[in-house]
Amino acid sequence: MSAFTKWIEEITGGNMSNREIAKKVGMTSATFHRKWTEDAFISDDAIAIARAFDRSPIEALVVLGSLTEEEAQKAERGYSLSEYTTLELSQELLRRIQESAKVPDYLDKPADEAAKDIL
CATH class of the missing domain: 1.10.260 (434 Repressor (Amino-terminal Domain))
Incomplete structure (x- = not known):
């Protein structure tokens, strides 16, 4: 069973x-x-x-x-930030910081190539 x-x-x-x-x-x-x-x-x-x-x-x-x-x-907690633990909030903050710290692809190229991609 x-x-x-x-x-x-x-x-x-x-x-x-x-x-x-x-x-x-x-x-x-x-x-x-x-x-x-x-x-x-x-x-x-x-x-x-x-x-x-x-x-x-x-x-x-x-x-x-x-x-x-x-x-x-x-799911039971819903979307109220006050219901999340400090650890959960810290993990989400770290995830967002890491995401925003990623270098855009065009910055890895020489300036003249990057300009062609942007224009």
């Missing part, structure tokens, strides 16, 4: 049949059973299952393996 199917059992209380789960999720019983036995759930399935059982779709995607824990944590 995969981590995702174990998670499904956990969120359903372990007392629902595949048919009951499929109905609640809005999937046919045959499709759900096939995906269960073949461990063939995809991201859209994970999201639908999470929503049907009032769980976070992000949690479902992490359990499925579509997102990493780090990605999920970043």
Whole structure:
């Protein structure tokens, strides 16, 4: 049994049949059973299952393996700078400094060749 199917059992209380789960999720019983036995759930399935059982779709995607824990944590924080750690802010600052410090290609050429490229 995969981590995702174990998670499904956990969120359903372990007392629902595949048919009951499929109905609640809005999937046919045959499709759900096939995906269960073949461990063939995809991201859209994970999201639908999470929503049907009032769980976070992000949690479902992490359990499925579509997102990493780090990605999920970043998604939960959103875009507020105050929610990022000092290390994360420092790493982004360093990345930006390194990016801006790159020498443009035209500066590696003799002036007359660079002028031709610019004009």
